[in-house]
Amino acid sequence: MRVIGIDPGLRTMGWGVIESDGSRLRHIASGACTSGGGDLGLRLLALHRQLAEILGQFAPGAAAIEQTFVNRDGAGTLKLGQARGVALLTLAQAGLAIGEYAPNAVKKTVVGVGHADKRQIEHMVRLQLPGSDPQGPDEADALAIALCHAFHSRGVRAADRVKA
Amino acid sequence: MRVIGIDPGLRTMGWGVIESDGSRLRHIASGACTSGGGDLGLRLLALHRQLAEILGQFAPGAAAIEQTFVNRDGAGTLKLGQARGVALLTLAQAGLAIGEYAPNAVKKTVVGVGHADKRQIEHMVRLQLPGSDPQGPDEADALAIALCHAFHSRGVRAADRVKA
Numbered sequence A, B: 001m002r003v004i005g006i007d008p009g010l011r012t013m014g015w016g017v018i019e020s021d022g023s024r025l026r027h028i029a030s031g032a033c034t035s036g037g038g039d040l041g042l043r044l045l046a047l048h049r050q051l052a053e054i055l056g057q058f059a060p061g062a063a064a065i066e067q068t069f070v071n072r073d074g075a076g077t078l079k080l081g082q083a084r085g086v087a088l089l090t091l092a093q094a095g096l097a098i099g100e101y102a103p104n105a106v107k108k109t110v111v112g113v114g115h116a117d118k119r120q121i122e123h124m125v126r127l128q129l130p131g132s133d134p135q136g137p138d139e140a141d142a143l144a145i146a147l148c149h150a151f152h153s154r155g156v157r158a159a160d161r162v163k164a
Helices: A040-058 A074-093 A103-110 A118-128 A137-163 B040-058 B074-093 B103-110 B118-128 B137-163
Strands: A002-007 A012-021 A024-034 A062-066 A098-101 B002-007 B012-021 B024-034 B062-066 B098-101
Touching: A002 A040, A002 A074, A002 A137, A012 A040, A012 A137, A024 A040, A024 A137, A040 A074, A040 B074, A040 B098, A062 A074, A062 A137, A074 A098, A074 B040, A074 B074, A098 A103, A098 A137, A098 B040, A103 A118, A103 A137, A118 A137, B002 B040, B002 B074, B002 B137, B012 B040, B012 B137, B024 B040, B024 B137, B040 B074, B062 B074, B062 B137, B074 B098, B098 B103, B098 B137, B103 B118, B103 B137, B118 B137
Parallel strands: A002 A062, A062 A098, B002 B062, B062 B098
Antiparallel strands: A002 A012, A012 A024, B002 B012, B012 B024
């Protein structure tokens, strides 16, 4: 199973593609889409085009995205929401089912504790995905989200086998 | 000049296309896109497809969208932001420049006062666009946003003439 994880953001949108084959995990590619400055519509279009190209190039079969933490900064929530909407649309256009995970669930799954900091997440991403070299927290978070989805899907599949 | 106005929303997205020819305004078409229920990615995809079809059918040359009122309801702001991001992307994909107007600016331009209620907006939309018959506040608001953009563009053009 090939999974893309997305850490949504308007300025920078982290992405990471991994492959999960039984108990074996492999880093395929990762990076960050950027929207530059200027007109909001054109920034969203830039994010959409970069993400669509990534989906075309690496052809994941599943997607996962971070559930957005809603805080008291309404303007920030709106910006993030707009970028997240574009990410969800682009994934849906590619026919991908989308798993959503709260930040704490991602941390708990990948690091073992729900309050892990950025350094711990990056450390565990590097440990579990040899060869990955995330160039910033957005890329590391996106790989963590992909890992979280791979672990959860595996758990679901194992539970399915038990039921069957 | 043919203008599309958008009143963004996740459940219902109002739209209205008008034509402005000198001092003459004409209603072309209007309605509301709906996203139904289910998976968020698929709901956003449904909105995108409906809006893209409307743009293809009515070929506006300019677009205007309501600036979102950010309130203390973070979850609501996030939902609206996601739908708004999809609308902005779809307009940008069609090559349209997008005007953004605060709700109060729309009311002030179309009704004459910034605190006008829904009934007043619908009344003025019907008055200024004979033949329009908005079937709800989302459609009426979208037509009001298109009117606001047409009036402002006219003002800009008049000012340009004065300078030239």
